[in-house]
Amino acid sequence: MTAFLWSEFFQQITSGLAIGSIFASLALALVLIYRTTDVVNFAQGEMATFTTYIAWSLMNHGLSYWPAFVLTLLIAFAGGVGIERVLIRPVEHRPEIVIVIMTIGLLIVINGLTGWIWGAEVKAVDSPFPNKTVDVAGVAISTQDIGTFCVCFVSVLVLWAFFRFTTLGLAMRAVAVNSGASRLMGVRVGWMLALGWGFAAVLGAIAGLMAAPTAFLDPNMMLVILVYAFAAAVLGGIDSPIGAVVGGLILGVTVNLLGRYVDLVGEELKLPTALAVLLLVLVIRPQGLFGRVIVRRV
């Protein structure tokens, strides 16, 4: 182990925040779907991988990064809405286990399709940010990390503003709180759920696109990130959007620091550490940091 340097410590924190913001985006996508449909979407990671491949194809056909980025998000939105309408809606009122099984079916299909269409070999995705470092008070921060963090942060902010300040956002929140009552108030509940899936798909696509330059694009790219996102969402409270973001950032930084400074953990056991966090939170404090306690009435 090399000597401890404060500058390196802060570097680890900033890169932890960058990777944490990717976890946070995907965790937020999970929370969005959980709040509307009451189910954890096991296919969230695969949906993100698939859309990232679409972006890769678009760029491969000569589109430059940001137009491809926007186009991909639109496609992701349409895909998310479509999946909800066609596959989730028919099982909406069945037991939650059935919906979980449905999303697992989706996971397998999308994972297989990705490999079928684009092959198993790793693809390189260009980064939209220059490969430089910025010096802040003696700490070198890569622009890649800053860019990733900013993109994720802005998308979360836009989503928050949407829910807070628009009528549509209000309607969606109403559905999450009490779908029966909002239906009586004239909210089209079915479409609100579909919109939730659409936004979740967009967040997933952003997470995938931000992860791709460093994680490299292969059909299983998002599986590991999905596991971290599960842990982040559970840590923050699976029904709390703020919790998902905070949980993602905490997890990103913690895992990064543990991997670097605790020999027992190292690179190999980063993932099991996150999973241990997941299990511990589930058993000790199932509502997470910010979640609501579920009261069961007979």
Add this chain to the structure above:
Amino acid sequence: VIGGLKYVLLAAAVALVIWIPQRAGEFRLSQFTYVAIYFISLLGLNILLGYNGQISLGHGAFMGIGAYAAMIFILGSEGLAATGASPPGWLPDHGMRAIFAIPLAGLVTGVIGYLFGLPALRLAGVSLALATFAVAVSLPLIAKHYENVTGGGGGVSLPLPTTPFGWDISTPHWLYYEAWATAGVLFLIAWLLVRGRVGRAWRSIRDGEVAAVSSGVSARAYKTLAFGVSSAFAGVAGALFVIQVSYINPDTFPLTLSILLLVSVVLGGLGSLVGGIFGALLLVFLPIYAQEPPVLNFSFSKQAPSVVFGLVLILMVLVAPGGVAGLLRRVVQPARIAIARRGSRPSRLAKEE
């Protein structure tokens, strides 16, 4: 007449199991051995999910635990050391016969599953799915990390299995009979559990935990019991698997296996022990035929099986929630009722008059 149909079918199934090895070549035979192994595993998963309503995305990981336990029992401390691992001192020096290692591995896995079931009691539905998912993802990583017992990423080879007691049959035949005999015994055990008092308690918890608890069923005892029994079945299946392959490494039991087991149990039919046969047949043969369809002179991408698996699962969930067993029941039931009506009509009329 009607109740007899079940036994006729059972007898036909047993006859088929005995008939297959007379005709099939060794390779085909080993595929049917895998069917038995997956059938055992699916029996366990069906007890947990189909009868007790607890989801597990980590059933393949419990198979892995059983497989590692069996490997350690068979090799013993000396055998492990010979493969280059450095086993801890508390392991017994000598290995044991595979035939004893199988039930022991089941027992060990059952106890571990029971212990996992204790904290899992606090979880239900989605949380339980996440927790078991975590187990399935971690197991290969943990197995890689503790290489002094597991042989690490390079894996461990077992001595090739041999036919015991000097019987005059080939080793694949022996493995086939061993697997199917075990499957038969475990099917009987599962059937006895499910049809009796325990099964009634499991189903009542599945259908309404609050109602079950207020009727005096201990959710705690029965849910952990379901976890233990289901893991024991997975452990036996894992042990048979490792004996069949005579090799094990951390990636032998990946997350994909756990997911495919879940898919198969749904396809076979939740809450139907016999349905597991269909699930196991799909699990073994669908990957082969989806990649190289038997009629078309053409082979698909390597990814085709997983796409087909997923599509079949989605279709089943949408149109046939009872799985293959449910479909069969839907065909057989009206016929049975029709026959029963015809048979009993005169007597019933006579009574009413």
